[in-house]
Amino acid sequence: QVQLEESGGGSVQAGGSLRLSCAASAFPGNSACMVWFRQAPGREREAVAGIGSPTGMTLYDAAVKGRFALSRDNAKNTWYLQMNNLRPGDTAMYYCAARFGAGCSFRGTTWRDRRNYPNWGQGTQVTVSS
Numbered sequence: 001q002v003q004l005e006e007s008g009g010g011s012v013q014a015g016g017s018l019r020l021s022c023a024a025s026a027f028p029g030n031s032a033c034m035v036w037f038r039q040a041p042g043r044e045r046e047a048v049a050g051i052g053s054p055t056g057m058t059l060y061d062a063a064v065k066g067r068f069a070l071s072r073d074n075a076k077n078t079w080y081l082q083m084n085n086l087r088p089g090d091t092a093m094y095y096c097a098a099r100f101g102a103g104c105s106f107r108g109t110t111w112r113d114r115r116n117y118p119n120w121g122q123g124t125q126v127t128v129s130s
Contacts, residue, residue, distance in 0.1 A: 002026050002119045004096050009124030016128070017084045022096030022121060024077040030054065033104035034079045035111060036070075038092035038126075045095070047112040049081060052104035059106045064090075086128045093123040 003025040012018055022034065035050040048061045051070040058070045069082045079096065097117035104111050 004121035006121040006124040011127040020081040022079045029101035031103045032100045034098045037095045040092040095123045096121045
């Protein structure tokens with residue numbers, strides 16, 4: 001089981017930025033799909049952004065497109081979520097999730113299904129104040 005560890009959460013004012021990191025303890029196989037989910041109190045966990053490896057193809061939920069950006073450092077087995085122009089509605093616990101041995105399927109809503117990702121981090125809290 002690959003361990004995922006998130007970091008980089010915190011509290012910022014609206015309009016601010018944060019960069020989340022997700023470090024994987026290993027990278028089995030030659031491909032992977034990593035997705036950032038978030039869960040606000042009283043709400044369902046939702047997918048916000050995903051990136052495939054080795055393609056680097058990305059996909060973003062409409063709520064964050066244009067404000068959030070994914071990147072990766074293959075040498076460090078680490079993925080990043082740069083979050084700009086943060087809004088109070090972005091307040092949530094953010095989780096990285098991954099599936100190794102296959103890339104992302106960005107057709108339809110498959111990539112949003114949390115059941116497709118056997119590896120999860122513990123989460124990092126992001127709080128945005130107005």
